[in-house]
Amino acid sequence: MGPKSIGQTGNWLLAPPQSGASNFPSPIFIFIENTFDFAIIDRVSTSMQNKFLLPVALVSVVLIGVFGGTLHQDKQRVYELTMATGTKTGYYYPFGQGIAEVVMQQNPRLRIKVVETQGSDENMRRLEANEAQLAIVQNDTAAVPQARVIASLFKEVFHLIVSEQSGIESVSDLKGKHIALMAQGSGSYSSFWFVSKHYGLKASDFQYTAGSWTEATNLFASGEADAIFRVLPLGNDLVRDLLQNTPGKLVPIDQAAAMKIKLPYLQADLIPKGTYKAAPAVPDVDLPTVEVQATLLVRKDVDPVIVKEITRILFEHRRNLVAANSLAAMISQPSKSGGLALPVHEGAQAYYDREKPNFIAANSNVIGLSFSFVTLFVSWLLQLRARFLQQQKNRADKFNLIILNLIQRSRQAETFEEIDRLQEELFEIFKQVIVDLDEERIDADSFHSFTFTWETALKITAEREKVLRNWSLASHDLKADFTDVKKMEE
Template sequence: MRHARPIFLVIVLSVVAVGAFGLKIWHDRFQIHRLTLATASASGEYYAFGRALARVISNHHPDIEITVRETQGSLHNLELIEQGSAQLALVQSNSPSRPSTRAVAYLFPETAHVVVSAELGIQRFSDLRTKRIALPPAGSGSYRLFWSIAEHYKMDPETIEFVVKPSDETYAAFRAREVDAFFHVMALGNPRLAELLREQNARLLPIQQVAALQLKLPYLESTQIPMGTYDGASPIPPKDVAAVAVRSVLISSDDVNAGVVYRIVESLYQFRSELVAIYPRAATIVLPESGENLGLPIHPGAQAFYEQDKPHFLVEYAESLAFLLSVFVLIISSLWQFRLWLLGRQKNRADMYNLQLVELIDRIQNSNKSQELIELRQELFEILQKVMVDLDKDRISLESFQSFALPWETAISSLRHKESLLSKIGFSAPN
């Protein structure tokens, strides 16, 4: 009795620790993760992609609920992340980083388009200095990109006549000749732009000196708007147009659950075909060789995916596993005590079955009736079935089963011998 109390205390503490761990696992497993994804205008590419991503994630991970939010663009999205009003956001790669933002994934490239009225003889980017130009909202990455490029050509807000308009108003203003040009960053093949270029006497202005621009703006990618992008019959543009592009990047707050981020990144690639079916431009999403080149610190959940670790479980339950380790000694101690008790119980249960076999053997030896032997055979196999179930459920040990097997074989042999004897003297015995 003197040792019973410490053992009992160890067992109680172990049960409490395991229960707490189980509760943590259950909470993490069934918790609904509600995230807000900041995009841009509801008529733009970011919003359309955000809705597609949210739908695919919901289809495969019901515990991740993503609400897509319309915003003013990249800079506004960064502010929302900092404020905690959004946990995910889409931004352009030229957007400034913030302390709490983390990169999650590179998405599709977006090309800078400069559309000008063909009647005005605008040939170079610097010719925009004397024209009226419409720019995207000031909170967008596109707005910031325009002024970064314009600075290279010695242009600033004081030397350009510009207005800030959302995309819908920009197209209307260009059609009404209220502006001479506009600047948009978008994926190639935008259907609204194709319609405008076919309707209006307009052309795409090249952005040249890309190598020089990259010296100050290393995030820029040199690209082209290929001939026929917006119309193949009467080619628009009639020849390749030099341009620059930036990558759209999915970012998150640094406190988003690592396991959730891992599954979001995994879904971008694992369920690519579903995403492309909803948003075709998702086909151009690039899987980086590592997360080192995303332009800002990478989220640990995304890093785990890019490095092809398999710690989805470890990433998600790292804290819980650390807690489990802290109670390991207590659990081992209690399990040892439980093993001793279980071995004793298993032996007692096996002994019970062996006693039943001894009784059956005795009844077999004393039986002279065919029907009684049939019943004894049935009892014998019922005992075997019970023993097999108990072995499967660890109610008896393998050693105990082996000690049971010999008397059972003896019993079945005795039964067959008795059946043979009865058959020889004219009784009908089962085969």
Template sequence: MQSKFAIPIVVLSVLGAIAFAAQWTIERQRVYSLTIATGNADGEYYAFATALSSVVAAHEPKIQIRVLETDGSLQNAKLLAESEADLGIIQGDTSLDPSVQAIAYLFPEICHLIAAPSANIRQFTDLRGKRVAVPPQGSGSYPIFKHFQTHYNLMDSDFRPLPMTTAESYEKLQAGEIDALFRVIALGSPSVRGLLQRTQAQLVPIDQAESMRLTLPVLEASEIPKGTYDGALPIPDEDIPAVGLRAILVTRRDLEPAIAKVITQTLFEFRNELVSQYPRAALMRLPDARENLGLSLHPGARDYYNQDEPAFLVEYAEVMGFLLSFAVLAASSLWQFRRWLDERQKNRADMYNLKVLALLEKVEQASTPEELESLRQALFEMFHKVVTDLDTDRISQASFQSFTFPWDVVLSTIRHRELLMSRAMDYKDQKPEMRR
């Protein structure tokens, strides 16, 4: 019977091992093809995604990322929600489907208000009566401009908003057909540099970032440093206040955690390679635990961010050591204080006992009832003091009990001495014949 079942069992075991090995080999050789939704081919999102795809492929050949040109954040969010893209780059204020999760903060994007040199625009409110190129409706930057417009109390009737693409706005500013343009773009953008150098256009300060955050928390106070777009002239000629928000790399919730972790790892551990292809990648930073990305972190990204967190005992070893040392010091101090208090109470009780013994000696030396009465009063005054000290914890209960014994002895001695003196006086007063 054993030989009858042995062969099938061996065959099944071998087949199972072969299947397991084949599955393992397939997984090892599997290539993950991902699509990242970006923006216009001449934009910052596209340039960053191209650099990321190149660096990921160099270190993880099994992950291939195809860079997809799109119209920007809103389309990227739609492609992710419809599972037509695996990754996407969005502005921090973009509304997303719950199925989309964050991987990392990327570079900051700065709100640029650029005015023609002859437009006499020095601040945002100077846009009244001007022709202003604004982002197209449906773009990620359009809601930001509308938010600024509301904040500065500008109505559409106060100026002439002209929705157009970035390339069109640059051409029309250079041709003198508009007075200003508004764009949200990465700091140091080559296209902005070229525009400013060609036209002598001016960067207009945008301040009040903190008050704008009250209604749009993703905004953050920033600045455009002196010389950002030309160090020789320089452009700008001084640091000017600005408002910015972060670009965020996002993915679908169903992306395998291991893949998301590899991409997150590439962003921060191979940053130098990213920077060599896209310099603004140097501005990436790890998310702060106190901040809110506006959406949840993908588990794979969270695994990477938490991998270096120490165990609880290690992380709080210093605090726990301090608390333990403090507890030991406090216990020692309490013990020392108790010893001091006990010693103080004992010394005070000993003082009373010595005084009682001194009274006892005086009682034995007293020769008149008046002296004994004076000693009795002193004895009761001392008893009153001892009771008061007992109530105020200046002596202990045990010390009080030890005091009452010699006190009773002295009181009994006084009474005995008084009796002897009374008998002696009675005897002295008797007639001589009665003494016989």
């Protein structure tokens, strides 16, 4: 069909050579020969591709198997984390146990091991040393680089409990007294030294004993200790029992706003009247004090997916947590004003941002406007390109028309001089086309189309020249024969 259709659309271009022409191959023969060559090349190329694709396919199957197995193992993997809390008689340890139990109930692949510690300072050190991946600390604890925030857990306030006979009415009156403190490494221990320093007290101004709550209450009940300092949740049962069974009272800590200047994470708060005893009320007035937040921390290198899942369970299964520990009712997203000097972990932040619109939704108007501008710009570029390509095609068509005219003139040429002029014109046109190709006034496809027409024209002029040469020889022979006949007649 190919050669036949070409002949139908331009049979004058593929006219067979006249009698006496040379054996120069015709354009149809060239076309068939090139087509055959391309078929062979294509078959060889296909064979090479098949040989190449087989190992690629095998490698792909192996990789899919490996990745599939890894993905399956990852889905079955159990993640174990260690949580640093506090003493078993305090509040952090049971709270941490409640979190660990609910997390495992909701996601059996997450296992949290709760460990007993002295408190916030030790927990921070364990977090930094990677001895624990989770920790509960007071938010006034000195932070470490590895720590990140998950959530605020519950509120704690400073309690200064003094005996009735001690004569202590304010923090400043602790001078010369004996104070029972929490063990070193706890948040309460550090908080006391911050408060005492604020009120101008030095370690040499009083005696102190660091130990457990039991040790502190024994010293207090026996009269050996004049005061107990603890940071505990409001309404705490240990404080209630102590105040109801011993002649003790609470002393105000009324300079929270001033302390906040140095430690911005502190907040002013009140111990409401009658919190620990109704009649007579203890305290007998709303008592000013200082508030801190118990905060759940995580190492920054813990997988964000794991942290997001823990955060989700804390907030979406709070009822289960409250059943385990009533303080869980106060779990909240950390605020910028009341949190640690630490960023929120990216996994927890991902949970908090779950209902926020994504970037595309939040910037839909700007994106839509930008897309419109880009569409218009691309459309303009495409139009320019189409116009440029059309110009290239038009110029190539112009040269092809000139060549076609030269072919027609070649077929009608009667002298060798005409043939020479036509050939010179052909080469001049070819030079011009080469220049236009270099300067991108015509494209490569148009150039290939032109060269086919140009070569055909050159062959036709060569054929015509040979025809004229044969005619010239024949004419010369006829003249010679005629001369010989004439001589014989004479």
